[in-house]
Each structure stands twice: as structure tokens, then as C-alpha cells.
Amino acid sequence: MSTVEEPQTSTSSSACKEMSFAERQAERMKRLRSLHTARNEARSHNHQEVVAEEARNKLPPNYEAKRRQAEWLLEDQKKREEAAKQGKEYDRVKLLNISAVEAERLERKKKKKNPDQGFSTYEQATVRQYNRLVKNMPTTDMEQYEKQKQKYGDAFYGGPNVIIHGMHEDRKEAVDKMVNDLEGQIAKRAKYSRRRIHNDDADIDYINERNAKFNKKLERFYGEHTAEIKQNLERGTAI
Numbered sequence: 001m002s003t004v005e006e007p008q009t010s011t012s013s014s015a016c017k018e019m020s021f022a023e024r025q026a027e028r029m030k031r032l033r034s035l036h037t038a039r040n041e042a043r044s045h046n047h048q049e050v051v052a053e054e055a056r057n058k059l060p061p062n063y064e065a066k067r068r069q070a071e072w073l074l075e076d077q078k079k080r081e082e083a084a085k086q087g088k089e090y091d092r093v094k095l096l097n098i099s100a101v102e103a104e105r106l107e108r109k110k111k112k113k114n115p116d117q118g119f120s121t122y123e124q125a126t127v128r129q130y131n132r133l134v135k136n137m138p139t140t141d142m143e144q145y146e147k148q149k150q151k152y153g154d155a156f157y158g159g160p161n162v163i164i165h166g167m168h169e170d171r172k173e174a175v176d177k178m179v180n181d182l183e184g185q186i187a188k189r190a191k192y193s194r195r196r197i198h199n200d201d202a203d204i205d206y207i208n209e210r211n212a213k214f215n216k217k218l219e220r221f222y223g224e225h226t227a228e229i230k231q232n233l234e235r236g237t238a239i
Helices: 002-058 063-085 089-097 100-113 120-134 142-154 172-192 209-235
Strands: none
Touching: 063 089
16 A cells, blocks of 8 residues: 555645746746846837937027917917907916916016117127117028029028129019118108207317217216326326
8 A cells, every 4th residue: 555655745835836836937037028128128128218309409598488488478469369358368367366476577678678778888889789680580481592502502691702793683572671661760860869058168169069079978988987098188187
């Protein structure tokens, strides 16, 4: 009896050992496949991040600020249209939803946006005039721009060794626009100017009214630095 039962016991124990080995092997393969999948996912995710970072680096430095500003403008325009449909004044409705401190800050910001500081230097006056003229220019016709670029080639940008005289022909519309703009500037300047009360006792150091205004500007900003030189010239003691 004992000799018959003994081989059965050894057979069952070996079967248990074989099953446990097979289970362990399956568990290892399962973990290996899981690690392989995780590695592929990490590799794909890293590649996407690299592509996204490269795209961000190619964008302008102020892209995010411009994007937020564009989104705010679209939202503000949408609310303005909704207020117009309801017959409400949007600026007043908007002020009802902000605090007095915020409203005061916005008002100060609006005043500082384009302050008119008057005459300081001729360089700054020229820059302000240039920015004002550029702002009023119409949008560029890119199709016409590309046609001219292909037509003139290197002469389009006018390098130091390129003769461009006689190649470009001004369009009548452009000439008329420039004339109208200049006439508008002259009319605005004449409207802005106002005659001051003439002082008969003041020294005559000008040849016409425009020269008098120019001399007053010089005196206002540089008079304290040139007062001694002017006195020496008047006394005849200047070196």
C-alpha cells in the first residue's frame, strides 16, 4: 500500500511546482508587456512635447500676450453687441460690474495711453508725426507687393550698388493720397495755431510769425543754458 501511494504524492507535488512556475512565467511576461507599453507611451509623449516646444520657440516673444488680448477683444466685442441688442450702453454696464478703484485705474490708463506732452525735442516731434502717419496708412496689398518684388528683383529693396532711378512709377492714386494728406496737415496746423497778443516792448528777434514761434520754443527749453552767451553777445564781450 505504501509503495503505491508514494509515487502519487511525488507526481502531485511536481504538478504543483510546474503550475507555479508557469504562473510565475506568465506574470513576468505580463509585467514585461506592461513595461513595454509604458515605454512606448512615454516615448510618444516625449516626442509630442519636443514638437510642441519647438513650435513654441518659433513663435514671437509676445505671442501669448497678443493671444490673450485677442481673446479679450473678441469677448468684449461680443458683450458690446449683446448690450446693443438690449438697448443698453455697454460702457455704463461694464462699470457697474467693477469696483471704483478698478474704474479709476482704467481711467488713468486711458489718459496715459497717448498723452500729449507738447513740444520737447524736434526728434520726438518727428517720431510722433511718423507714428501718426503710419497708423493712418491703409493695409498693404500683399498681392501687389509680391508682383512688384518679382518685377524689380534686387532693385526692389534698393541696395547700395543698385540704381533705381526711373524704375518705379508712382501711381496716380498714391500721389493724390499724399497730396490730400499734406493738405490736411496744413489745414490742421493752421487751425491749431492761434495768434498771441503782441508785446510792443519785447525785442524783435524774428523775421515772421513762424520764426517768432520757433524762437519762443528755443527760449523755453534752452534759454537757461544760453542766457549768459546771449548777454555777452548783446554787450559785445563775447569771446
